[in-house]
Amino acid sequence: xxxxxxxxxxxxxxxxxxxxxxxxxxxxxxxxxxxxxxxxxxxxxxxxxxxxxxxxxxxxxxxxxxxxxxxxxxxxxxxxxxxxxxxxxxxxxxxxxxxxxxxxxxxxxxxxxxxxxxxxxxxxxxxxxxxxxxxxxxxxxxxxxxxxxxxxxxxxxxxxxxxxxxxxxxxxxxxxxxxxxxxxxxxxxxxxxxxxxxxxxxxxxxxxxxxxxxxxxxxxxxxxxxxxxxxxxxxxxxxxxxxxxxxxxxxx
Ligand SMILES: C[S@@+](CC[C@H](N)C(=O)[O-])C[C@H]1O[C@@H](n2cnc3c(N)ncnc32)[C@H](O)[C@@H]1O
Numbered sequence: 001x002x003x004x005x006x007x008x009x010x011x012x013x014x015x016x017x018x019x020x021x022x023x024x025x026x027x028x029x030x031x032x033x034x035x036x037x038x039x040x041x042x043x044x045x046x047x048x049x050x051x052x053x054x055x056x057x058x059x060x061x062x063x064x065x066x067x068x069x070x071x072x073x074x075x076x077x078x079x080x081x082x083x084x085x086x087x088x089x090x091x092x093x094x095x096x097x098x099x100x101x102x103x104x105x106x107x108x109x110x111x112x113x114x115x116x117x118x119x120x121x122x123x124x125x126x127x128x129x130x131x132x133x134x135x136x137x138x139x140x141x142x143x144x145x146x147x148x149x150x151x152x153x154x155x156x157x158x159x160x161x162x163x164x165x166x167x168x169x170x171x172x173x174x175x176x177x178x179x180x181x182x183x184x185x186x187x188x189x190x191x192x193x194x195x196x197x198x199x200x201x202x203x204x205x206x207x208x209x210x211x212x213x214x215x216x217x218x219x220x221x222x223x224x225x226x227x228x229x230x231x232x233x234x235x236x237x238x239x240x241x242x243x244x245x246x247x248x249x250x251x252x
Pocket of ligand 1: 022025026029040044066067068069070073089090091092095117118119120134135136137140
């Protein structure tokens with residue numbers, strides 16, 4: 001109950017999640033770990049399928065999924081990558097443990113793993129993955145941590161690798177209003193919507209968008225953004241541009 005907050009966010013108010021509230025988010029998702037697959041089934045499967053088709057992942061790749069939740073996408077990734085390495089990470093130990101159990105049961109012969117890790121810092125070497133996937137995480141991060149996490153993604157992605165990012169769409173008015181109410185009650189579960197700003201954030205972090213698609217599953221809107229590390233020249237330009245804007249956390 002201590003994670004509930006009944007004070008509603010007023011229109012025009014500043015970012016309602018100025019900082020990541022990781023401890024509360026971990027508690028909420030730990031508590032929901034056993035029922036979470038239902039939410040994924042009803043709201044996320046369409047975007048997951050789209051990513052599987054357009055992520056460019058090939059069998060034999062090194063694939064990282066951040067914020068893998070209860071592991072539905074992780075299992076699909078292991079399925080299309082039986083000869084490669086598929087790693088999932090999630091903040092919630094219960095989510096990660098469930099995902100690990102299911103991926104091992106369904107794909108016993110594959111190198112697929114899931115661990116409990118806060119993905120704002122990734123415990124991997126530079127350029128160590130061919131593909132990174134992230135579905136419905138960044139709504140839950142404070143602004144600076146979105147930048148930090150996207151920079152980490154860029155760091156671990158090899159040149160030419162692909163980053164598939166799914167965010168909740170802001171293009172449906174009724175949904176947007178309903179989300180605002182839900183989010184203001186359990187901020188740690190819903191976060192807040194950031195989709196319209198996401199392409200610019202990717203660009204600021206050295207990731208060039210190469211694919212952009214809105215999807216609708218029932219009433220639930222998603223946007224899939226596929227990006228690749230920006231070539232060094234373009235990255236220098238993006239950094240120079242973003243350093244002129246004091247509202248952003250600057251790439252270092
Ligand atoms: C909305 S769920 C999405 C789960 C899954 N990706 C899907 O598509 O169904 C968000 C997930 O992000 C995880 N998460 C939140 N903050 C995180 C962080 N800092 N590091 C890693 N995982 C995080 C939560 O534990 C939760 O499992």
